[in-house]
Amino acid sequence: MSQHKAFLEKARALGFNFFTGVPCSLLKGAFAELEKRSDFVPATREDSALGMAAGAYLAGKKAMVLMQNSGLGVSVNAVVSLNAIYKIPCVMVISWRGYQGKDAPEHIIMGEITHRLLDTIGVPHRSPDAEGLLADLSWANDEMAKRRAPVALVVREGVCG
């Protein structure tokens, strides 16, 4: 089974039942899979995706938000002035463009600061390789429930394609 299928299957088994986000080419397999499902709602902006996920949580859903790391910049205010203060959890799956500085110019800076930015806004994160992806999803699931706050998985190319 492909990585993204196994990932989404495990997410569903863990009870995730509301998926949203803005696509990234590194996550295209996951998005192709999500588009077949009724529990996926496409978003136009990453902060709107977090807002929708927050609303879904308020009404009882368990939410996952997928985005490119460029969208993390758009998400900062939602994370700190919505999720953090209202204690609204979700798992953020963030693709890591600009990994090791080898990417198109627009991805280089965000690729370098993604983890520091997550640290700054108080989002715990792991960056699994393909073998560790499912174990780290379990970690994110536990951590998010414990903290009632967003937790991130930062995925390089090929990890959750």
Added chain:
Amino acid sequence: MKRATAIGVFAGETKGDELVIHANGMTCRESFSAKDRPENFYMVGSMGLPAAIGLGVALAAPKRDVVIWDGDGNVLMNLAVLAQVVDAKVENFWHVCIDNEAYDSTGGQVTISRTVRLDEVARAAGYKYVARVETPAAGGEEALRAAYRAFRAAKGPAFLLVKVEPGSVHGIGRVTHTCEEITRRFRAACGVRE
């Protein structure tokens, strides 16, 4: 008529278990002062997101009525969410934009709704019902109530633009619940078991 009076009219029409998501700033404070209820979600930060939050609630709770008491500054900050609402085909979604053409909570700076017709933006996006109320005169509560009832009786997604004069109630209190408490009681009002 100013926003506080309009919110008083809407609050008076809020008699069931409808879930009401509020724009940040004075909208929260004036609604809280008019009628506090656990079904109210007071969004204090994250400007631009009340309709996104409401959309998530509407999708997750399709049997409940979800009403957004939004403002022109919030709608302008995130016009794209209007498109998301339409794409999501949420029939249980009623979106009010109280439009005073000002960022009232930060000192009354102008918003560009002075030239941009947000009701027409909502119509173009594809809201199923769109209505507009020009600034009601003092004592115009009855006509506003009728417009609000017609809007709430329509199938969603519905959009009601209400022009009002800028200005808020002097010395109005802040929402006294903590954000965490707002989350807890709103989830309970949605029937979520912790």
